[in-house]
Amino acid sequence: MSNEAHHPETILTAEECWKLTRAARYARLGTLSDGGEIHINPVNILVHNEKIYFRTALGAKYTNLLLHEQVTIAFDRIDENIAYSVNIFGVARPVTGNTIRREIDEIGLHTWVDTPKLELVEITPVSLTGRRFKLS
Numbered sequence: 001m002s003n004e005a006h007h008p009e010t011i012l013t014a015e016e017c018w019k020l021t022r023a024a025r026y027a028r029l030g031t032l033s034d035g036g037e038i039h040i041n042p043v044n045i046l047v048h049n050e051k052i053y054f055r056t057a058l059g060a061k062y063t064n065l066l067l068h069e070q071v072t073i074a075f076d077r078i079d080e081n082i083a084y085s086v087n088i089f090g091v092a093r094p095v096t097g098n099t100i101r102r103e104i105d106e107i108g109l110h111t112w113v114d115t116p117k118l119e120l121v122e123i124t125p126v127s128l129t130g131r132r133f134k135l136s
Contacts, residue, residue, distance in 0.1 A: 012130030017086050020077060020130065022047045024086075026112075027075035029054065031064035031092075039064055045073065046109040051124055052088065053095070053104050055117035062119055065092040071123060078135075086130040088123070095120040 012020075029043045041061050043054040052073055056062050065071055073088045095101060101120055111117055 008134040008136075010132045012084070012086070012132055014128060016132075017088075017128045017130040018047075018050070020084055020086050021052070021075075021088065021128075024075045024077070025110075027052075027073045029061065030072040030074065031061060032068040032070070033060070033064050034067050042112075043073075044109065044111045045075075046104060046107060048104065048107060051122050052090070053109055053123070054121055055109060055111055056119050056121060057115065057117050058119065062094075062121075065121065066094070069093060073123060081135045083133040083135055084130065085133070086128065088125050088128040090123040090125040090127075092121050092123045095122050 024045060024047075027043055027045045029041050031039050031041070033039055039060065043056070046053045069091045071090060071092045073090070075086055077084045095104075100122070104120060109120075
């Protein structure tokens with residue numbers, strides 16, 4: 001009998017977390033406002049060279065990460081009777097260089113809603129955690 005049969009929750013390795021992250025297209029971004037509130041927003045993500053990218057418009061989400069560069073990206077995935085949860089803690093910064101902007105455009109970072117999202121943000125991961133859950 002496998003160890004997972006006795007323990008329905010398993011901690012993922014960094015490699016397993018990255019594999020799931022590379023396949024993810026949607027996540028939740030956690031930022032801290034100047035007033036100390038935590039804001040959670042959905043974002044469309046793209047992983048390139050072990051960094052995470054998303055686009056946004058000017059507004060609270062963008063302002064929060066300019067004020068407090070420490071952010072978290074979280075996402076979940078369910079495959080039949082297995083669920084995964086990954087949290088990535090990192091440093092966000094606006095992308096200003098045209099080279100990386102072109103690379104991300106060529107790879108194809110798509111957003112849910114077709115509204116102008118001119119700001120490209122790069123998150124450099126500092127740490128990541130993940131868990132796999134056997135569902136009943």
